[in-house]
Each structure stands twice: as structure tokens, then as C-alpha cells.
Amino acid sequence: MKRFLILLAFFIPLTIVAQNITITGNVSSDIESLPSVNIIEKGTTNGVVSDFNGNYTITVKQNATLVFSFLGYETKEIAVQGKKKINVILKEDNSFLNEIVVEGFAGVVGQARRRAESIQSIPESVVTMTATEIENAGITNLQSFSAQVPNVNFNTSQNVGVNFVTVRGIPQIRNGEAPISFVIDGVTVPDSNLLNQELFDLAMVEVVKGPQGALYGKNAIAGAINIVTKKPTNSFRNKVNIGYASGNTIKGQGAFSGPIVKDKVYYRVSGSYRKSDGLFYNITNETPPDYFDDYSARGQLFFNVTDDFKITLSGQYNNINGGGLYYHIPANGASTVDPNEIDDVVATSDVLGKAFLKNLFAFAKLEYDFENMKLQSVTSYNKAERNGTGDLDHSAAPILLQDQDSNSEVFNQEFRLSSKDTSSKISWDLGAFYQRNERYLRTLAQADFGFFAPPFAPTGTFSDLGVSDFTNTYNTIALFGFLDYKLSDKVTLSFGLRYDNDQIEQVNPALNSEDSKNDSEIQPKFSISYAPYKDVLLFANYGRGYRVGGFNAQKTTIFDREYQAETSDNYELGFKSSWWNNRFILNIAAFYTNLNNQQQYGLQLTPPNIILGNYNYDRSSIKGFEVDMKLRVSKYLDIIASYGAVDASIKEAGRAGDTDRTPFNGVRTPFVPQDSFNVSLQSNVPVSESVSLRGILNLKGTGEILWHEELPDLKSPRYNLLDLRFGANFNKKLDITLWGANILDEKYAQEFYSSQSIGGPGQDLIWLGNPATYGVELSYKF
Incomplete structure (x- = not known):
């Protein structure tokens, strides 16, 4: 009987895990993917937000209902019913144009800790710009982005590829390593000559400040830039x-x-000429x-x-x-x-x-x-x-x-x-x-x-x-x-x-x-x-x-x-x-x-x-x-x-x-x-x-x-x-x-x-x- 109770105690947690299901998907409008959409397991506090490309991952009960909500769009509910992949298209709420109530800022999702998270919920100093903000602000390279960020200074000199980035008092030196890790789509680009390249077709750009060696490795002594x-x-x-x-x-x-x-x-093909x-x-x-x-x-x-x-x-x-x-x-x-x-x-x-x-x-x-x-x-x-x-x-x-x-x-x-x-x-x-x-x-x-x-x-x-x-x-x-x-x-x-x-x-x-x-x-x-x-x-x-x-x-x-x-x-x-x-x-x-x-x-x-x-x-x-x-x-x-x-x-x-x-x-x-x-x-x-x-x-x-x-x-x-x-x-x-x-x-x-x-x-x-x-x-x- 004692052995049976021990085995029962071991299998109960596994049974609970088995009742859960991890769902992935994408949220978009008729035109483009939607970042920072709230996805909540109905009736609970379990929720996530879609990332910079509209993708999300959430673990819920198999019989759960997901609620998708985003500022300016109609809220949508979808029953999971055992599905592992749920893609959603949200329709614009035209009545939003006539509302008198002033809405607050939508949450912003970054990748400071190498995974998609709300920047307001992580213990790091992060500045993140979404695709819409990048376009509205006219961000074309890291020099124009750094102009929006305190304690970050980005200059160029001499020739194409000679860059000087200073973050929180730590400067870059000629012919040496930058004080930040430069990452494109999760992949480190270890050449400071490439820091100020033309930016185009972006979903997100962010800088996370302070030493980030534990997450990004060597040369992230002053932080990291994620593209x-x-x-x-x-x-x-x-x-x-x-x-x-x-x-x-x-x-x-x-x-x-x-x-x-x-x-x-x-597929995706993009290009830039200037x-x-x-x-x-x-x-x-x-x-x-x-x-x-x-x-x-x-x-x-x-x-x-x-x-x-x-x-x-x-x-x-x-x-x-x-x-x-x-x-x-x-x-x-x-x-x-x-x-x-x-x-x-x-x-x-x-x-x-x-x-x-x-x-x-x-x-x-x-x-x-x-x-x-x-x-x-x-x-x-x-x-x-x-x-x-x-x-x-x-x-x-x-x-x-x-x-x-x-x-x-x-x-x-x-x-x-x-x-x-x-x-x-x-x-x-x-x-x-x-x-x-x-x-x-x-x-x-x-x-x-x-x-x-x-x-x-x-x-x-x-x-x-x-x-x-x-x-x-x-x-x-x-x-x-x-x-x-x-x-x-x-x-x-x-x-x-x-x-x-x-x-x-x-x-x-x-x-x-x-x-x-x-x-x-x-x-x-x-x-x-x-x-x-x-x-x-x-x-x-x-x-x-x-x-x-x-x-x-x-x-x-x-x-x-x-x-x-x-x-x-x-x-x-x-x-x-x-x-x-x-x-x-x-x-x-x-x-x-x-x-x-x-x-x-x-x-x-x-x-x-x-x-x-x-x-x-x-x-x-x-x-x-x-x-x-x-x-x-x-x-x-x-x-x-x-x-x-x-x-x-x-x-x-x-x-x-x-x-x-x-x-x-x-x-x-x-x-x-x-x-x-x-x-x-x-x-x-x-x-x-x-x-x-x-x-x-x-x-x-x-x-x-x-x-x-x-x-x-x-x-x-x-x-x-x-x-x-x-x-x-x-x-x-x-x-x-x-x-x-x-x-x-x-x-x-x-x-x-x-x-x-x-x-x-x-x-x-x-x-x-x-x-x-x-x-x-x-x-x-x-």
C-alpha cells in the first residue's frame, strides 16, 4: 500500500502536466502581423503577448478558451479543443475612431533576455522600438536609433565601417571590439565594422544596457543591441x-x-538601395x-x-x-x-x-x-x-x-x-x-x-x-x-x-x-x-x-x-x-x-x-x-x-x-x-x-x-x-x-x-x- 501511494504521488504531477497543452501561432490583421497582442487563457491570469513578428507561445489546459485582444481591434475568443497551432486574424474596430476615452500605451515586447517578454516586466534597462515606431521615427541605422536612447552615443568617422558606440560610459576603441553585443535575429555578428549598416524591413530594434555577458557572451560589457x-x-x-x-x-x-x-x-525577400x-x-x-x-x-x-x-x-x-x-x-x-x-x-x-x-x-x-x-x-x-x-x-x-x-x-x-x-x-x-x-x-x-x-x-x-x-x-x-x-x-x-x-x-x-x-x-x-x-x-x-x-x-x-x-x-x-x-x-x-x-x-x-x-x-x-x-x-x-x-x-x-x-x-x-x-x-x-x-x-x-x-x-x-x-x-x-x-x-x-x-x-x-x-x-x- 505504501509503495502504491508513493507511485500515485509521482504520477499525479505527470497527469496534471499531461492535461496541459502548449499552443503556438501568429496574430495578424488583414495587412500585417500584430505585435503586443494580449493572449489570455479565459477565466485565469495565465497570459502572454505576441512578439515583434506577431508570434506567441502559451501553455494552457486542453479544454481552455483563448482570448485575443489588441487596442483598436475587435476582441476574439477561440476554443483550444486540443489544437497545437492557432493562427488568428483580428479585424479593426472602426468604432474606436469615435471613442472619447483615451487609451493607454500598448505593451511592448522585447528580447532582452533572448526570449520574447514584456519590457516592463523584466529587471533590465531596455529601450525597444516596434516596427511601427521605427517607421514613424525614421530609423534607418543604429546611429539614428541611438539618438532616442539615453546614455548611448553612436558616431561614425574616417571610412565606411569605422564606428564609435559609447554605452553608459564605456566607449568603443579603434580596431578593437565594440562594448556591446550586436545580434541579428538571435545570431551574434562579431564585427564592429558592421554596426551601422542600413536597417530595413525590421520587426524590432532594442538596446539592453549594463553588462550582458551571461546572456550574450564576450564583448557585451556595456549591453547588447538586438535587431x-x-x-x-x-x-x-x-x-x-x-x-x-x-x-x-x-x-x-x-x-x-x-x-x-x-x-x-x-519566403521573404527584401532589399534596400540608397x-x-x-x-x-x-x-x-x-x-x-x-x-x-x-x-x-x-x-x-x-x-x-x-x-x-x-x-x-x-x-x-x-x-x-x-x-x-x-x-x-x-x-x-x-x-x-x-x-x-x-x-x-x-x-x-x-x-x-x-x-x-x-x-x-x-x-x-x-x-x-x-x-x-x-x-x-x-x-x-x-x-x-x-x-x-x-x-x-x-x-x-x-x-x-x-x-x-x-x-x-x-x-x-x-x-x-x-x-x-x-x-x-x-x-x-x-x-x-x-x-x-x-x-x-x-x-x-x-x-x-x-x-x-x-x-x-x-x-x-x-x-x-x-x-x-x-x-x-x-x-x-x-x-x-x-x-x-x-x-x-x-x-x-x-x-x-x-x-x-x-x-x-x-x-x-x-x-x-x-x-x-x-x-x-x-x-x-x-x-x-x-x-x-x-x-x-x-x-x-x-x-x-x-x-x-x-x-x-x-x-x-x-x-x-x-x-x-x-x-x-x-x-x-x-x-x-x-x-x-x-x-x-x-x-x-x-x-x-x-x-x-x-x-x-x-x-x-x-x-x-x-x-x-x-x-x-x-x-x-x-x-x-x-x-x-x-x-x-x-x-x-x-x-x-x-x-x-x-x-x-x-x-x-x-x-x-x-x-x-x-x-x-x-x-x-x-x-x-x-x-x-x-x-x-x-x-x-x-x-x-x-x-x-x-x-x-x-x-x-x-x-x-x-x-x-x-x-x-x-x-x-x-x-x-x-x-x-x-x-x-x-x-x-x-x-x-x-x-x-x-x-x-x-x-x-x-x-x-x-x-x-x-x-x-x-x-x-x-x-x-x-x-x-x-x-x-x-x-x-x-
Whole structure:
């Protein structure tokens, strides 16, 4: 009898589980997929929301009824009746147009923790934009997206693919790793050259701040950026977009999706083309130096092999050609310039810079659903080739030239096992990851010796000054796990752990040398969240971040042969809330970060050689806070605002190469804006059932920036950029938009290089942000 009771006690839970069923599906309108739709098991509190592509997964009783509800659409109820897949099409509620009641903001779903969740319910600082918000705000790349996010600054410089992203006081360095993980459709793209590619046909873009190593692995020391593209659909949906803007800029985009075999095989093909003559002017060769020609294409195939087994194949190609090295120099032949006074700076190079970036990115994703878990395999390949050539003296005289290749070839393999029972108190992920990353860097500087000494060589006889030519190879193996446990309806604990091991090798023909070293790090993450009320969340978390080290071209007086891995310990307190029936959303976070071996970029000028390299500060620290707010003042007016401030400073600069850097103790960290803010007024006015108008006025402010620790008094001042967009939509299909960016024509520096920082000859160099630009766009869905 005792054994029978024990067996009965064991089988009762299994019987309860067997009575449940996990359902997947998609929610859409007649035109497009619908994100953030509420799906509730009727008569219970068990519910989920559809993700950025309208997909959902929910575990319910076999005899349950699902209720689908979404703002502006009719609510729909569907009995489960043992079905494992339920696709739903919601119809618009036309009476919504005439309602006087002001509705609150719809919930937003993100992927900060590698699974679809409401961003208001997770203990992370996250900013997420849906497809509609991306289109309305005119987001075309990560630089335009970062303008909406506090404590995130994204600049470009020099050539196509040279990017500088700073997140919460942690900057990117030249020829090194970005401080964030860059993820497209769940696949890591480990090349910072690709960060600012053209964004098109997107379902979601988001940034999650703070170290995310436990979830994303190495180099997510300051956070992660998730890009989610729109997926193939089981019905035909198409969209085209054309535009014209300042600088004789033309733009064309298209996306086409539908079934190849109904319910079994779907496709999606999308592409983007953008060409511009340029916005600046070079007074020496009388040619705009910032021309570009950018085309990209993406193809996706989705195979619904069975209800439990699915395959996704995706490939993307980018080809960008443009001007390069169009630095602006001081006017009237001066060697230095005050970064506060850059109105009259113009390009004077005698050589028209040229640059290109070609990239192939492809992956295969296999997913198999077990009863209460999912197994996923992702295999990806990425190859990028980048080159920039042009003037190195940046003057009208033919003195110096430069040529640089920066290529990468990466193979990734990840296996991930995840829970999927939405009714359980525990959710978890386990996985393993392998990556092989080969990165080639060749930098060549040349001098016209005939210009310097005509008696000894004819003008036009160029000789090499300094050469770096090496390949760094990273072989990475990682194991990771993450657990989310609901102690109660109000308290949730989260714990993640990841171990990364990097074997780093360099082959350097210029030095006839081969070197190797090993970097490894355990990256834990711990969070606790408390929800005292339905729409209020308090959280605290700790996370460790890790940015891999590497080898320089050679040792110099200011940096060593190698630079060390960078680690961080981050502590954060946060508050998320929704008030007034979701008409007012307020999120606040404060953070403190200790950094060990923070990486920094240096340039060694020892004529005739010019050598680039990276070095470390022994210890630095960051403290700061940020506030995000959404307010629906009326049915037709929203105010979106955010503010962030950081205090990032070097505590112990240490020693690099033969240089004692301790005099820089206490100096602010270079490239970090002191603060940033964003204020946006947004309005959407339905004129009739078929016509609606919208307008967005956006002001973005970026605080004072220090460029070199050696020159703590040389800073760029605050600048503010004002953007405006106005559009009209007809029948939810045709959209016309007029827009202006930086309409006050603010002059500001994206990068400021001072010749004083290396104590050698030359001029100050400034990479300017774009002047005022205006354009018009038309899009049509069918």
C-alpha cells in the first residue's frame, strides 16, 4: 500500500502536466502581423503577448478558451479543443475612431533576455522600438536609433565601417571590439565594422544596457543591441518605399513575402538601395567628399516541416561604396582649432578618399519542440571586407597617402535548450557556443619623397612610411545557463552564468612573428525583482562583463605588444511603472560600474613610422542614472522623454609601453558624453476611417565630450539636434512622409583629433556630423 501511494504521488504531477497543452501561432490583421497582442487563457491570469513578428507561445489546459485582444481591434475568443497551432486574424474596430476615452500605451515586447517578454516586466534597462515606431521615427541605422536612447552615443568617422558606440560610459576603441553585443535575429555578428549598416524591413530594434555577458557572451560589457527582422508569412504581403533627400539622395526599399507551399514553406525577400552625391564640399578638388552608394539584400526561407520541427534559412548581403578620410581641418592654414568654433572648417584634401564595405551574413536555424522545452541549433557564417584609401596629410599638397584593409571571417555554432511552459514558475536556458573569428588588419602610409626633396626623387615617387600587416584569430568556446524563478506573484529571482574561453593567435609577417595567449572569464548575473503592485516593478541586479584582449602590430613607447582583456562589475537599481491606465510610463535606473583594464586607443608617431594600437587603464569607474518617460496627454498627443548622465573617470591609469600614465589619474574617460537627453512630441490624428495624419518633433541633446586624457581642457561643447517628421496615411496602405534632420543646422564634431595629443606635427582633425537635410518618402503596402 505504501509503495502504491508513493507511485500515485509521482504520477499525479505527470497527469496534471499531461492535461496541459502548449499552443503556438501568429496574430495578424488583414495587412500585417500584430505585435503586443494580449493572449489570455479565459477565466485565469495565465497570459502572454505576441512578439515583434506577431508570434506567441502559451501553455494552457486542453479544454481552455483563448482570448485575443489588441487596442483598436475587435476582441476574439477561440476554443483550444486540443489544437497545437492557432493562427488568428483580428479585424479593426472602426468604432474606436469615435471613442472619447483615451487609451493607454500598448505593451511592448522585447528580447532582452533572448526570449520574447514584456519590457516592463523584466529587471533590465531596455529601450525597444516596434516596427511601427521605427517607421514613424525614421530609423534607418543604429546611429539614428541611438539618438532616442539615453546614455548611448553612436558616431561614425574616417571610412565606411569605422564606428564609435559609447554605452553608459564605456566607449568603443579603434580596431578593437565594440562594448556591446550586436545580434541579428538571435545570431551574434562579431564585427564592429558592421554596426551601422542600413536597417530595413525590421520587426524590432532594442538596446539592453549594463553588462550582458551571461546572456550574450564576450564583448557585451556595456549591453547588447538586438535587431529582429520581419519573418516570412503564410499569406502574401508586400511593401515598397521610395524617397528623395538633400544631396541628391535617392532611396528605394522593398519587401515581399508569402507562401511557396501553403502552411509549409514561406519566403521573404527584401532589399534596400540608397545613393547620395554628398552633403559637404571639398574646395581643392571641388567634389563632395561624402558621396556613397549603398545596396543591401536579404532572403529568408521558413520550413514548417512538422508542428514540432521548423527550419529557417537566411542570407544577407551588403555592398557599400563611399567617400573616405574627408576630415575637416582648421581654416586659414592654422594647425589647431577650438572645437567650440568649427563653423568655417572645410575639406581641402587633394585626393578624393574612397572606401568600401562588403559583407555576407548567413545562418541556418533549426528548432525542435519537445513537450515542455525547445532545442535550437544556429549555424552562421559572416565574411566582411573593408578598405579605405585617401589623403593622410588632409591638405591640398600631395604629401601623404594612406590605405587600410580591415577584414573578418567568422563561423558560429550555438546549441540552446530552453523551457517553454508559460504556466510554470521556472523558465530556463542552457547552451554551448563555438566561434572562430579571423580578423585581418593592414595599414599602409606612404610619403611623396619627391615633394620633400625634388633633387633626389621625382614628385610622385611614394615610399612606405609605416606598415602594420597581421591577422588575429580568436577561437572561442562558451557554456552558459540562465534561470528565472518566481518565488511568488510579486518576487522573481534570476541567475545566469557563462564561461568564455578565448584562444588568441596572431600571425605578423611584418615582424616575422607568431604569438598566442589565452583569455577566459566567468560572467555571472544575478537579479531580484519585486512587484508590489500590478504596474510597478522594483529591481536590483549585479552583472560581470568581459571584453576580450588582443595583440597590437608591435610594441611602442605608448602601448605594449598586447593589450589585456577588460572586465567590469556592474551594480544597478531600477524602478519601472505604469500609471493612469497606462497613459503614463516612468522608468528609472541608477548604476555603478568598476572597470579593470579598460581598453583605450593610441597612435604612435615616430617618423617615419605611424603605428596604431590599444592599451589599458588599470582601473576606472562609472556612476550614472537614466530616466525614461512616456505620457499620453490626450488622444492625439504623446510626450516621449528621456535623460541620462554618467560620470566616467580614470582611477588608476597605470603604465603602457614605456609611458607612465599615472598623471592622468582622476581625468574623465575620453569619448564619453557627460549626459544626453531626448524629448519627442508625437501626434496621430485619424481624420476619417481611411485617412490619418501624424507628426513627430524630436530634440536630441548630447553633452560635453573629452577627446584625449592628455588634454583634459580640450572638450567639445554640448550640441542639440532638432528633427521633424510629418506624414499622412491612406487606407492603412499608402503613406507619405516629409522630414527634416538637424533642421537648425547645428555644427558638431563626431570625432575630434588633436595634433597635440601625440606631440608631433600635423593639424587638428574634425569629423563633422551631418548638416541640415530634408526629404520626402512614399511607401505602399499590398
